Amino acid sequence: MTLGPEAILFYVLSAVAVGAGLQVILSRSPIHSAIGLVTSFLAIAALYVLLHAEFVAAVQVLVYAGGIMVLFLFVIMLVNLRDRAPLRMRWRGALSAGIGALAIGAMLFAVGRGRLAAAPIGAPAADVAAGVGNLQAVGAALFTDALLPFEIASVLLLVAMIGAIVLARDLGRDLGREPGRE
Amino acid sequence: MPVPPDHVLTVSLLLFGVGVLGVLTRRNAIIILMSIELMMNAANLNFVAFSRQHAHLTGQVFGVFTIAVAAGEVAVGLAIVLAVYRRFSSIHVDDVRLMKE
Numbered sequence: 264m265t266l267g268p269e270a271i272l273f274y275v276l277s278a279v280a281v282g283a284g285l286q287v288i289l290s291r292s293p294i295h296s297a298i299g300l301v302t303s304f305l306a307i308a309a310l311y312v313l314l315h316a317e318f319v320a321a322v323q324v325l326v327y328a329g330g331i332m333v334l335f336l337f338v339i340m341l342v343n344l345r346d347r348a349p350l351r352m353r354w355r356g357a358l359s360a361g362i363g364a365l366a367i368g369a370m371l372f373a374v375g376r377g378r379l380a381a382a383p384i385g386a387p388a389a390d391v392a393a394g395v396g397n398l399q400a401v402g403a404a405l406f407t408d409a410l411l412p413f414e415i416a417s418v419l420l421l422v423a424m425i426g427a428i429v430l431a432r433d434l435g436r437d438l439g440r441e442p443g444r445e
Numbered sequence: 446m447p448v449p450p451d452h453v454l455t456v457s458l459l460l461f462g463v464g465v466l467g468v469l470t471r472r473n474a475i476i477i478l479m480s481i482e483l484m485m486n487a488a489n490l491n492f493v494a495f496s497r498q499h500a501h502l503t504g505q506v507f508g509v510f511t512i513a514v515a516a517g518e519v520a521v522g523l524a525i526v527l528a529v530y531r532r533f534s535s536i537h538v539d540d541v542r543l544m545k546e
Contacts (some may be wrong), residue, residue: 273448277456284460284483288467293475300479303460307486310456311508313448316493319508323489326512331482331519338523339475342530359469367462371455397505404502405509416513423517430524 273313280306293339297332304328318401453494461487474529474536478522485515 266274283306286299304327311320405413460483467480489508496504530536 270448273452277452277459281456281459281463284463287479287483288463288471288476293473296476296479300482303483304486307460307490310453310490311493314453314493314497316496316505316508319489319493319505319512322509322512326516327482327486331516334519334523335475335479338526341527342475342536360466363462363465363469367458370458400502401505401509404506408503409506409510412510416510420513420517423520427520427524430521431527 269313273310276306276309276313279303280310294336297335297339300335301328301332304332315397317397321398447497450494450498453497454491457487457490457494460484460490472537472539474526474538475523477538478519478526481522482515482519485511 280303283299283302287296287303290296290299304323308320308323308328311317311323464480464482464484464487467483468477471477471480489511492504492508492511494504496502496508526536529541533540535541
């Protein structure tokens with residue numbers, strides 16, 4: 264069985280995504296973790312393009328690789344960087360990791376042997392069939408079928424913004440003095 | 446030739462496993478938030494893969510919502526990290542145990 268260019272690209276990008284994810288949890292410095300995280304985000308965005316979800320890919324690059332990474336980098340710069348224990352495995356951590364590995368193995372087995380492996384590869388998405396772009400189709404779905412969740416998401420973002428401002432407000436005032444503020 | 450859906454699910458599973466491992470083993474609050482982001486991305490990849498498999502756009506719409514919720518979660522989470530650092534001068538989750546004592 265020969266692999267098409269799409270499949271080769273998929274496997275390369277998947278390896279990049281998982282490898283960069285490993286860098287996130289393995290590296291000692293949080294800056295290196297952030298670089299691994301943005302690499303993983305970009306590889307996953309490319310995977311979205313391969314899966315014909317161009318709008319989600321654009322949102323992923325804008326929101327994750329743009330906004331969220333800037334937030335992470337700012338906080339990494341603001342707090343103290345010394346990392347005492349990179350990937351410290353206590354017995355409880357090792358036990359949970361073992362259980363997690365078992366669960367992941369079981370799920371891999373189920374995915375490989377289950378109904379989905381034999382399922383036919385899906386037809387092109389509805390937007391391609393309808394002759395309109397992915398952005399137009401997703402936008403139409405957002406503003407017709409998912410209008411209420413869309414508005415609720417905007418309210419949620421507003422609440423999150425206010426909450427973040429309130430929580431992080433008087434950082435500059437308190438940094439210099441003793442943290443006891445009972 | 447398109448990619449079979451179970452391979453996408455396997456990649457998503459591996460990403461989720463990496464995220465779980467990070468949450469369970471690291472004690473740096475920022476790294477834990479990053480691992481949570483990895484897990485949300487894995488779930489999002491599943492949504493998009495199923496959207497492709499079923500030729501239905503709902504998965505992609507839900508993916509956009511997931512990204513919006515993740516953005517809010519990161520903003521609040523990092524603000525909490527800053528507040529914790531202000532109070533304890535540390536962002537290691539083992540140092541924050543006032544309610545245990």
